[in-house]
Amino acid sequence: MKFIPLLKTCIRALVRNPMRASLTILGIIIGIAAVIAMMEIGRGSTEQIKSQIASMGANTLNIFPGSVTRGGVRSGAGGRASLTPGDCEAIARECETVVRATPVVRTSGQIVYGNTNWSAGSIEGGTVDYLRIRDLEDLESGNPYSEADVTSARRVCLLGQTIVRELFGTENPIGKDVRIKNVSFKVIGVLKKKGANMMGRDQDDIIVMPWTSISSRLQGLGGYASASSSSSATSTTVKNARSLSFPTTSVNYYATTEKEPYSDAPHPRRFKTIENIMVEISNPAESQKCIEEISLVLRARHRLQEGDDDDFRVWDMAEVSRVMSSTSEVMTNLLLVVAMISLVVGGVGIMNIMMVSVTERTREIGLRMAVGARPRDIMRQFLLEAVLLCLIGGAIGIVFGRTVSLIVSHVLKWPTATAPEAMVLAVAVSAAIGCIFGWYPAWKASKMDPIDALRHE
Numbered sequence: 001m002k003f004i005p006l007l008k009t010c011i012r013a014l015v016r017n018p019m020r021a022s023l024t025i026l027g028i029i030i031g032i033a034a035v036i037a038m039m040e041i042g043r044g045s046t047e048q049i050k051s052q053i054a055s056m057g058a059n060t061l062n063i064f065p066g067s068v069t070r071g072g073v074r075s076g077a078g079g080r081a082s083l084t085p086g087d088c089e090a091i092a093r094e095c096e097t098v099v100r101a102t103p104v105v106r107t108s109g110q111i112v113y114g115n116t117n118w119s120a121g122s123i124e125g126g127t128v129d130y131l132r133i134r135d136l137e138d139l140e141s142g143n144p145y146s147e148a149d150v151t152s153a154r155r156v157c158l159l160g161q162t163i164v165r166e167l168f169g170t171e172n173p174i175g176k177d178v179r180i181k182n183v184s185f186k187v188i189g190v191l192k193k194k195g196a197n198m199m200g201r202d203q204d205d206i207i208v209m210p211w212t213s214i215s216s217r218l219q220g221l222g223g224y225a226s227a228s229s230s231s232s233a234t235s236t237t238v239k240n241a242r243s244l245s246f247p248t249t250s251v252n253y254y255a256t257t258e259k260e261p262y263s264d265a266p267h268p269r270r271f272k273t274i275e276n277i278m279v280e281i282s283n284p285a286e287s288q289k290c291i292e293e294i295s296l297v298l299r300a301r302h303r304l305q306e307g308d309d310d311d312f313r314v315w316d317m318a319e320v321s322r323v324m325s326s327t328s329e330v331m332t333n334l335l336l337v338v339a340m341i342s343l344v345v346g347g348v349g350i351m352n353i354m355m356v357s358v359t360e361r362t363r364e365i366g367l368r369m370a371v372g373a374r375p376r377d378i379m380r381q382f383l384l385e386a387v388l389l390c391l392i393g394g395a396i397g398i399v400f401g402r403t404v405s406l407i408v409s410h411v412l413k414w415p416t417a418t419a420p421e422a423m424v425l426a427v428a429v430s431a432a433i434g435c436i437f438g439w440y441p442a443w444k445a446s447k448m449d450p451i452d453a454l455r456h457e
Helices: 003-015 018-055 086-096 126-131 147-151 161-170 212-217 284-299 317-360 362-370 375-412 420-446 450-455
Strands: 060-065 098-107 110-113 116-119 122-126 156-159 177-181 185-188 207-212 235-239 245-249 278-283 312-316
Touching: 003 018, 003 375, 018 317, 018 375, 018 420, 060 207, 060 284, 086 098, 086 278, 086 284, 098 126, 098 284, 098 375, 110 161, 122 284, 122 312, 126 278, 147 212, 156 161, 161 207, 185 212, 185 420, 185 450, 278 284, 278 317, 317 362, 317 375, 317 420, 362 375, 375 420
Parallel strands: 122 207, 156 185
Antiparallel strands: 060 278, 060 312, 098 122, 098 278, 110 116, 110 177, 156 207, 177 185, 235 245
């Protein structure tokens, strides 16, 4: 028989018992729907993790001061003030894999506007590159601060959505002045809403301003002065095994200044260290190479001898992203395994019903063989019936699984993402199940003896 007549014959056979056919494909429907729903939920969670990592600074390395040991007791990270603006400049200049770098400083305090106040979750500052690395340049309203604002330590700031809501309500904050530690800052921009990060922290409860404004006006750390311009610094040239040369300076953490760098700064400068350095790398796959370059530059600048412990630590955000994505993928794969079990159960149901169908249609099989049907024609007929059942179940399962995914997204507020390849895979798996589990019943039907089949009651 040609394919079209054979297909019509199979469809008539299935329509003859619609209830049995419906119950047979139910297992396939449930299995395919579970696969589609799990893949879309898993992909949604993975994309959410990646977006949250990106909001914290995608493809970035964070360099923190190291620890100090006194009396056998180690202070842990940040125990030693070991990073300077000059270190940040050297990293940006000497490391080939670094796209941009920025010093980062943080403080805390009460923000006051009129008769309302709010304790910000974070007050952070950096250069203009900080906004680029953190993807904060695209504002809800207003304008970002400029290089001139950083150089002059101007009293300007950008507010997160939470602070705008708590201090201003429906009032437009652009151009208004807020007070932090009795220092007035003008609001020049409002950050776009980011929501909570993967640790549950509100990313909109933040104020961002030039790092020089924080260090000189809120921390009393004085103005920006590169370590390379310090009168007490001595410059040398260091070469590593790869013949990479760069200038280095000795670090004087408690340098004094002869003149006040900003006429309206509230305190004289005491230190010139920064809390950490944020670095954007060109390729996440080269993060280890970048860490090695940074370590080489900082060890030379800090005059660390061979065998000395690093007085800094590097935290790879790309590695965090990979670990979190890997964890999400493992959980998704685990759920897929559970869903695949239901597909196997559905396949067993297909085989069982096809065996029953072969037994019921024994006389039909004998009659077809008596009038000239070959064994392979019988086998093709029953195999096509099994594949049709699975494909119909797969199509319905795709629709049902997509519906479940949408319901989960709207009702439970879980992140989901469409997975077109999962739908293609579902069709392929359905056809494969029909072939695998329908083969034995079809083979058994093709091996029947026509005489015995015609005698069957």
